Amino acid sequence: xxxxxxxxxxxCGPTSHDAVARVRSVLHEPKIGHLGTLDPAAEGLLVLxxxxxxxxxxxxxxxxxxxxxxxxxxxxxSTTYDREGVIERWSPVAGWHAPDEIQIRSIISSRFIGKxxxxxxxxxxxxxxxxxxxxxxxxxxxxxxxxxxxxxxGCVITHYDYPHLHLKVSCGSGTYIRSxxxxxxxxxxxxxxxxxxxxxxxxxxxxxxxxxxxxxxxTGVLPLKDVLADFPKLELTDAQAEDxxxxxxxxxxxxxxxxxxxGGLPIAVLxxxxxxxxxxxxxKVL
Numbered sequence: 656x657x658x659x660x661x662x663x664x665x666x667c668g669p670t671s672h673d674a675v676a677r678v679r680s681v682l683h684e685p686k687i688g689h690l691g692t693l694d695p696a697a698e699g700l701l702v703l704x705x706x707x708x709x710x711x712x713x714x715x716x717x718x719x720x721x722x723x724x725x726x727x728x729x730x731x732x733s734t735t736y737d738r739e740g741v742i743e744r745w746s747p748v749a750g751w752h753a754p755d756e757i758q759i760r761s762i763i764s765s766r767f768i769g770k771x772x773x774x775x776x777x778x779x780x781x782x783x784x785x786x787x788x789x790x791x792x793x794x795x796x797x798x799x800x801x802x803x804x805x806x807x808x809g810c811v812i813t814h815y816d817y818p819h820l821h822l823k824v825s826c827g828s829g830t831y832i833r834s835x836x837x838x839x840x841x842x843x844x845x846x847x848x849x850x851x852x853x854x855x856x857x858x859x860x861x862x863x864x865x866x867x868x869x870x871x872x873x874t875g876v877l878p879l880k881d882v883l884a885d886f887p888k889l890e891l892t893d894a895q896a897e898d899x900x901x902x903x904x905x906x907x908x909x910x911x912x913x914x915x916x917x918g919g920l921p922i923a924v925l926x927x928x929x930x931x932x933x934x935x936x937x938x939k940v941l
Contacts, residue, residue, distance in 0.1 A: 658706030659876045662865035665693055665701045669868075674701055677868035690716050690857065691828070696739050699723075699854035700862040705876050708941045712879065715886070715912060715924070718828045719858035720808070726851035727836040729754070729818040733848035736776040736833035745846040753817040754843050762842055763810050767835065772802040776833050805830040819850070879941070883921045887913040889935075891922070899923050899937045908933040 665674045671692040679687050688710050690702040704710045730747075734740035809825035820839075824832060833849045840847020855862045866875060887910050895905045896917035908927065915923040915937070923937040 657873055657876045657878055658708035659879045660709060660882050661703040661705050661871060661876050662860055662862070663701040663703055663871065664862055664865035664867055665698055666867065667696060667698045670695050671701060674868045675703060678703060678871045681869060681871045682873060686710055688713060690719065693854060694737070694852070696737055697852040697854065699852075700857050700860065700865055702857050702860055709879050709882075711939050711941050712883065712924070716858065720856075721826055721828065721830070721854060722856035723824045723826070723832050724813075724853045724855055725822045725824055725832050725836065725849060727820040727822065727839065727847050728850040729820055729840060729843065729847045730845050731818070731848060732837070732840065732846040736837040737849040740848070742848070747845070754845065756812060756815045759815065759820065759843065760812055762839070763812075766842060767810055767839065768807055770804055770806045773805045773831060773834050773838070774802045775800050775831050776837070803829070807835070880920055883914050889913050889915050889925060891915050891917045893917075896922060899925070900940060902937065904928050904934040904936040906933065907935050909935045
C-alpha cells in the first residue's frame with residue numbers, strides 16, 4: 656500500500672464526500688480524506704489523502720492557494736449565490752445599459768484584488784455557533800455570518816458576452832467564488848450569481864494531472880515522501896528515530912513543522928520543545 660496524495664477530477668453533481676466514497680470503493684482503502692471540499696455544482700481538482708499516514712499530514716496543507724475558472728451570470732441573483740438556488744431576475748430601469756468589459760475590469764481591480772472582506776454564502780459549510788450555516792438556512796432560521804478577510808491575487812476576464820462573464824480567479828484558502836459573483840453583481844447594480852465553476856489548481860497541483868474518481872489507481876497516488884519533500888527536513892539517526900517514535904525529545908533545534916526523515920522516509924512532524932531548551936519532539940508521528 657502506498658500512502659500519499661491522489662489528484663481527482665470531480666464532475667458536477669456529486670458531493671466531495673461522494674467522490675471520496677467512490678475512490679474508497681475503487682481502491683478498497685477506507686482511510687481516505689480530502690484537502691478541501693468542492694460544492695456539488697462545481698467540478699475540478701479535489702486533492703485526496705490516501706492512507707493513515709497521509710491523513711495525518713493533511714493539516715500541513717490547510718492554506719494552499721487555489722485557481723478557478725468561473726462563469727458569472729449577470730442580471731439575476733440567487734439565494735445560494737449559484738445556480739442551485741432560487742433565481743430572481745433583475746429588472747433594469749429605463750436607460751440602463753449592460754456594463755462593458757472595461758467598466759467590469761476597473762471594478763475588479765479596484766474592489767476585488769488583494770486582501771478584501773467577504774461574507775460567505777448562507778448556504779455554505781461555514782460553522783456558526785458550532786453548526787453548519789447551510790443547515791440553519793435550509794431550516795429557514797436566520798443566518799448571520801460575519802465577514803472575514805480573504806485574499807484574491809488575480810482575477811482576469813477571459814471572455815465576456817452579457818450576461819455571461821468568464822473569469823480566471825487566483826485566491827487564497829477560504830475564498831468563496833460564489834460570494835465574489837454575488838458581490839460583483841451588487842457593485843455593478845445588476846445582480847450576479849455563479850453559473851459554473853471549475854477548480855483548476857490547488858497549491859502546486861493541477862487538474863490536468865487528475866483522473867475521474869472511477870479511474871483512480873494505486874499507481875496514481877503521489878508518495879508521501881514526494882509530497883513532503885519541500886518542507887524543512889531533519890535526517891534522524893537510528894537513536895533519534897527511536898526516541899521520536901516513542902514520544903521522547905531529541906537534542907536538536909528546528910523550525911516548527913520540520914519533517915523528520917529516517918531511512919529515506921518521512922516518519923514525523925517535529926516541533927521545538929516549549930521548555931526553552933534546544934530540543935525538539937514529535938507533534939505527530941506519521
